[in-house]
Amino acid sequence: MSLLSFFNRRTSAPVARERLQILLAHERGIVGGKPDLVSQLREEILAVVRRHVMVEQDNVQVKMNRDSDISTLEIEIEIPAPAAAGA
């Protein structure tokens, strides 16, 4: 059991890295006085989706990963269950 949990132990550094990337993408926009690309995209996507479905601000995740060869934009929108939406 303890051996298994030793191997399965989730390391904390990747969590730190991801939290920082999300936080700084947001803060750079605030400090610079103009919203950065990621937070701007987030606002606009939220506005478009809200024309059709009501989603909470926190349920829209926009992540941008920059690599030397390829950059990816990851958008995750959590839509409420139909029952909840109809209520």
Place this chain on the structure above:
Amino acid sequence: MAKVLVVTSGKGGVGKTTSSAALGAALAHGGEKVVVIDFDVGLRNLDLVMGAERRVVFDLINVVQGDAKLNQALIRDKRIENLSLLPASQTRDKDALTEEGVARVLDELRQKFDWIICDSPAGIERGATMAMRHADVAVVVTNPEVSSVRDSDRIIGLLDSKTELAEKGGRIEKHLLLTRYDPVRAERGEMLKVDDVLEILSIPLIGIIPESEEVLRASNVGSPVTLNNPGSAPGRAYFDAVRRLKGETVELTIPSDKKSLFGKLFGRRAA
């Protein structure tokens, strides 16, 4: 031509004063004329770390306000004659630092020295902005830890907007100095890796200072680690950083106090 270098970080306790003293001593050891200025008005410590706490008579504020001549306030290091210290005031407050006064003192120092190292206080208040204001080069000291990385990011933003060079449309040269790094913990996934911090902050790396007992040992006795134990892991790491500051290409390794394979296994090249 003289270079004004600011050692800054935003967050406190990451190693600005240790690094200012170590870089200053290493530069001076290589024959450069160096002055290290303490900008932490009210909480000076560079004098203590450099072992000159009993020799402070006049300070930066006295010179800024014209109450003392620069030569009266400069303290020459007893071990390396081309290394000097300009201490901060312990009794005054930061508002006594005027922009014109600091500019005048720096201009005078430029005539006498090759390197002027400004040891910034923590925070983003007046002391910190004055320390970076007239800088040509910045060394951003960062620990591989979330709050330090966040604050460094903020400081990088200020370096790009609030310095004289930035306001004139220029770009201040910025370098990352990663301190208190533990390659074993980073490899285990318990600490942000060098590449993680570099990717987040996107400024070039000037050196990696490993976590080491030698740093405390040096400050205990009031000697920069590069003088107290130049052969120690942090000592060698600071000497390498100085060579890179001077424009040399030095292979990036993480020196180790112990005889281990780590330095070799995780040896990297400078970006």
